[in-house]
Amino acid sequence: GQNIDQPTEMTATExxxxxxxxxxxxxxxxxxxxxxxxxxxxxxxLSYNVLDGLEEKGRFSSFLSRSKGYSYLLLKELQMxxxxxxxxxxxxxxxxxxxxxGKGTKxxxxx
Amino acid sequence: xxxxxQTPRNRITKTGKRIMLECSQTKGHDRMYWYRQDPGxxxxxIYYSFDVKxxxxxxxxxxxxxxxxxxxxxxxxxxxxIPNQTALxxxxxxxxxxxxxxxxxxxxxxxxx
Numbered sequence: 001g002q003n004i005d006q007p008t009e010m011t012a013t014e015x016x017x018x019x020x021x022x023x024x025x026x027x028x029x030x031x032x033x034x035x036x037x038x039x040x041x042x043x044x045x046l047s048y049n050v051l052d053g054l055e056e057k058g059r060f061s062s063f064l065s066r067s068k069g070y071s072y073l074l075l076k077e078l079q080m081x082x083x084x085x086x087x088x089x090x091x092x093x094x095x096x097x098x099x100x101x102g103k104g105t106k107x108x109x110x111x
Numbered sequence: 112x113x114x115x116x117q118t119p120r121n122r123i124t125k126t127g128k129r130i131m132l133e134c135s136q137t138k139g140h141d142r143m144y145w146y147r148q149d150p151g152x153x154x155x156x157i158y159y160s161f162d163v164k165x166x167x168x169x170x171x172x173x174x175x176x177x178x179x180x181x182x183x184x185x186x187x188x189x190x191x192x193i194p195n196q197t198a199l200x201x202x203x204x205x206x207x208x209x210x211x212x213x214x215x216x217x218x219x220x221x222x223x224x
Contacts, residue, residue: 042215097142097211103153
């Protein structure tokens with residue numbers, strides 16, 4: 001099975017940079033997803049990493065190290081609207097199309 | 112218009128009642144999923160379907176059943192609702208030709224009294 005670990009909560013200041021870490025153990029790696037979920041709303045896709053390295057998309061970047069089973073999501077120039085939960089997810093097995101989600105990191109952005 | 116819709120958006124019911132949650136999508140995706148989300152537990156997969164004739168149990172299927180009436184429709188039923196099925200339920204779709212990114216519906220908040 002899959003095992004995903006991420007911090008439960010984080011707090012950061014508006015305008016700052018925050019890094020949300022995710023470690024995973026998987027029986028067959030096939031990419032890692034990050035989703036954003038505002039309270040009571042649907043998760044929305046942020047990024048997908050299948051190769052090692054950093055991928056940048058505007059204020060958000062995602063990093064992957066397959067050898068270390070490690071990823072992080074980097075949010076720059078934090079805005080109040082970035083207050084949300086951030087979910088890390090990996091396929092549920094080699095060649096699987098189902099995703100196993102982490103429990104999410106609740107980020108609070110304060111003035 | 113939303114690509115993935117769920118009805119109802121909110122439902123309050125009593126223990127023992129049969130409940131159906133419906134999901135429709137206009138994305139043309141073959142793969143559809145039902146999740147439940149409880150505070151602090153993340154998203155848990157209940158059932159998934161890769162086409163109309165393919166239904167698979169997820170990690171927490173006990174007490175639930177599904178029906179894939181068409182490519183665009185995937186319904187979740189609670190045969191006899193119990194209070195610990197109170198949760199937020201999400202439907203999702205994915206397209207295997209790409210990254211298999213999942214697209215979520217807006218969710219149904221179900222309360223079982």
